[in-house]
Amino acid sequence: MHSTTTMAASTKDKKLSKAFKERLDALHCPYTEDVDESWIAELIFKPGEPRIRLLQWLLSTFDSKLDEELDPQYASMESKMDSRIQRLLFVTSTLGLCRYDDVDLIRGVTSASKQAAFMDHLIDIVLITASAEDPHSKALLSPGIVSDASPLDEQFNQSCLYMDSLARQENLDLVYNPRLDLLPPDIQRQVEKSWSDKGHDKNKPPKLELAAIADSAIELAKSLERQRELLQELKNNFDYQEADESRTEKVCKTLSLVLSELSQLVTGFSYCYENEMSHWCNKMPPTLTQLGPAFKRVHNLLQQFVQLLQSLKSIRNCYTNLSREASQQIPNLISKDDRLSVLASAGEAALESFQECLGVLDDSMQRRDADISSSSTLHSSFLKM
Known part of the structure; x- marks a missing residue:
């Protein structure tokens, strides 16, 4: 029983969607x-x-003047800041399609039956308006036989409507186009580009050289x-499967469906940008100072100082480890007597080195005294002269 009810609801939804699509296609809706x-x-x-x-789009098709009221592209900056939902609600409530406070119906968050009735009434009035403005539809709505006994103005109007219906079947602009394009558009553009490169105008092409063409x-x-x-x-070397x-x-x-959805997403983004982002993009950019480069230089110096501290810490740890290992290994390698002899020899070597230093210092003092006495003698001799 439940499956039967579900199938019936699905069939009803498909019929409803098909009916909406046929009526929207009759209006040449770009979204369907x-x-x-x-x-x-x-x-x-x-x-x-x-x-x-x-x-x-439906309301703009119903009355072109509503396009300026609903489309943010034609609205002023103040009206752009207002919600489109409020403007749509105002127009639809004025037309009697909904209540003045029925915001959920415009948003599309009410029941499906209520939305279907709202869309059905809206599409109906748009179809009626479009049919009333179409002369071809007028002729179809009032069919009749035109004979020689009919008034002349009626015969003329019916003939014009017949010619209009014939003209709508094909694109007659191509029939009356005085220019004949024998080449495909891509090749035609390449030919015109080659003419412009040679200094010729595409409206006045150069004369053809039959030998070059041959x-x-x-x-x-x-x-x-x-x-x-x-x-x-x-074809002989490879076997290709035929297309299914x-x-x-x-x-x-x-x-086609994916491209249509992509087009809808692009349209949604463009209007989201116009309504929510464009007025922020038009603001004046902030005035920047030189404080940023100064902070950057201080940051770089701090980084260098931190690296120096880390290097010193690494050197200190290495020295501490080496000192600890040396202090642990030296007592094991040298005995007590050996340490005394090493200390005695080291003391003797230091004493000898100290005595040598004293000798060198004594020689330097004697040489200095000799130099002072010789310089004083020379000075006194110059004074006597």
Whole structure:
């Protein structure tokens, strides 16, 4: 029983989504073009930026003057600061589609039945307005037989409507285009670029040289023949599986859906930027001072000082370890008698060294006295002269 109820609800949702998609496609809605029906349900019943954009588009289609009221691109800075939800609520409540305080309905957080009724009424009035402004739809809404007995103005109007319906079936601009483009667009751009490089205008192309064209055609034929040989060689050496049409169609539909969702995300980001971020980006940049470089120099000096302290600490630890190991090993290597003899020899060596130093000092003092006496004698002799 529960599974039957679930299946019935799912079938009802699919029918509802399909009905909404058909009516939105009739309005040429850009948000439902080439998308899956499941996306329509998410677009209408799920709160978020895509649903707000759909409401803005429907109301702008109903009345173009509402575009300036709802679209932040045409609004002033003060109105940009206001919430779009409040503006949508004001317009829809003025049209009688909801209450003046029904914010949850605009946000899309109410029940699905209430949202479906709201969207159904909104799309209805937009369809009625669009049909009333379309002359082709007017003619279809009032069919009749036009004969020679009809008034002349009625025959003229019906003929104009018939020609208008024919003109809508095909793009007649190509029929009346006086310029004929024989080349594909990419090759045409390359040719025009080569003309501009040679100093010619694309509106006044240079005269064609038949000999050069013939040589180019011959080279092109050789190149095509070579490429055909390479292609045939690849076909002979490798076996390629034929493309699965069902799989290709599935991949194309998935890619189309992903691209449509990506387009919705880009649109949402652009309007989020316009409403929430753009007024912050227009502020004046702060005035910077030279305090930052000074802090950077102090930081670098502190880092160098810390590295120096760490190096000194490492040297101290190494010296302490070496001293500890030496103090532990020396007593084990030298006995008590040996230590006394070592101390005696060291004392004798120090005494001899001290005596040598005293001798050197005595010689220096005697040499100094001799130099002083000789200089005084020389000075007195100069005075006598």
